[in-house]
Amino acid sequence: MVIRLALAISFPILIQIVIWGLIVGCIYVLLASGLNLIFGVMKVVNFAHGEFMILGGYVSYWLSILTGLNPYFSIFLSMVVVGVIGVITERVCFHQVLGTSKLNELILSLGLIYVLQNAMSILWTDYPVLIDSPFKNMIISFGIVSMGLDWLIVIGITVLIMVGFYILIRRTKIGRAMRAASQNRVAAMLMGINVEHINMLTFGLGTALAATAGTLLAITTSITPYAGEIPALKAFTIIILGGLGSPVGAAVGGLVYGLVESGAVTVLGGTWRDAVGFIILILALIIRPTGLFGEKEI
């Protein structure tokens, strides 16, 4: 461990940690933002969010294989497809248990994890899937820092989508309705907002963001049907640490978490990849049982 730590301190490796942390962070930002939106507006705890991410990756994979579409364009198509599936899931499943106990939502999402994972496994087998990017071998270097063009595009797309998401939430009528529903559902209903429509839209948007994360994950590393379960729970860790319902917390938290994980993997080894986040979560909850920054409105 000491040797690994000494290696990590050297500058080029530090740069690699930061770059890889940014890439992983981008995926967490998208995942946590979608989750945060769903939790903030609907107060639904959806542990099956990661499965929608993987589903998005597979849909993009299919689109790029079957139609030869550039994977970066297929992101937007897979957002639509997964968003529609998300809306259906909301109608069929989560809408039925909304307002009953949180336990029902947890267990429902557990059932959904099993259903989605195995459905994807039946459709696309268990072998890891990697989306071939046309820019696979291009490397851009700035002085001593060199990175694949893909990675740069991943960061660019994340920024683009997050800016679009921010504008949607802050500047449009729909976004205002969502924020109203997040603050007070009954009052929003009295103001003439159709809360059911907002719920559907929120869930669709949240899962669409997850689908983006899945596509980027499939481009940068690879995906298997079972790869979504733990990232979703890590994303919950991120939104608890970043302040429940706070969009800025989710975005910044995701990025910081990516960097922390990347550093921890280099120093402690890959075994600890999944454990690091939960150790931080447990320590944080011992100090502040309600989460680091409490609960906020979108």
Added chain:
Amino acid sequence: MKIINDLCLIWRNPKFYLLFLLLVISLLIPFFQISIYLMHVLILTFFFIGYSSSWNLLAYSGQVSFGHAAFLGIGAYVTTLFTIQTSLPFIGILMGAIVSAFVGFFIGLTCVRLREWFLALVTFGFSIIMIALTIELDWLTGGTLGLTVPKLFPSINQYQYYFYYYYVMLTLAVFLVLLFHFITRSKVGLAFAAIRENESEAKATGIDVVKYRLLAFTISAFFTGLMGAFYAHFIGYINHQIYSPENSFWPIIISVIGGLATLEGPVIGSLLRFLIYEFLRIIEPWVRTIGPGMVTIYPKMQVLLFGAILVVVIILMPKGIAPWLRKFLMSGR
């Protein structure tokens, strides 16, 4: 005195006759020269009754753990390491349960003030941390290669071992269900139920919420560790997979389908799991005729089916099968 009173009352309960019939049948099953496979599955069914009951006791106090495999694994690893050193398996099993209870106490301590889904996340995270810890401490735990667990008692062959182990697991399952029956009927059980139904009202009536939640966590962890230890000696091999999320999720699926926070829920759920798996196995040759791809797809369809059952149960009857069955039995009287 209360226990004797309870035992007298039990005769008037129609549920009792059903359980008694089940018990007699399960006592007689090994004498019918059933296959070693069926023996294995039945032992696992009893294991799941005990494990899910332990999980369900925690749910009875309003706390839902998503990482009970951690306690299962701690019990299993402690007894394995102890038995390898000293070849005293029964003391090892007790040690496993005690260490598991000890760890459960500390996890409970971090969880007492958390809301339910934070608790689910923390317990799940704990089982993931245990995976990393087990792989990292490979000089002790054998890492990913795992360890061979010594047998609980000597036997001539596998069948004889299973034959005796069948009764060991059956006794354990019956013992745990009866024990939890008495716990839930006691003052402690009432406190658990009060906390589950409404925490602030429970606090207002003078119940020490923190104390009782911790107690539930410790008892649950103790018996989960116990079941884990017996499981390890039965399977004969453990590695970090024992902490896997599937092991954490099975008791949830079983208890919820059977009936969350009811005594008979885990029993019904485990038996249902057994029956569904056996039915799926019986129709397997027929399914295989559909196409060559079914060989790989079929096991996945089985797990998918359980997920779908869980979703349907939670939407249509969130209290599970037990209340429905209870009503059915009561109306027949």
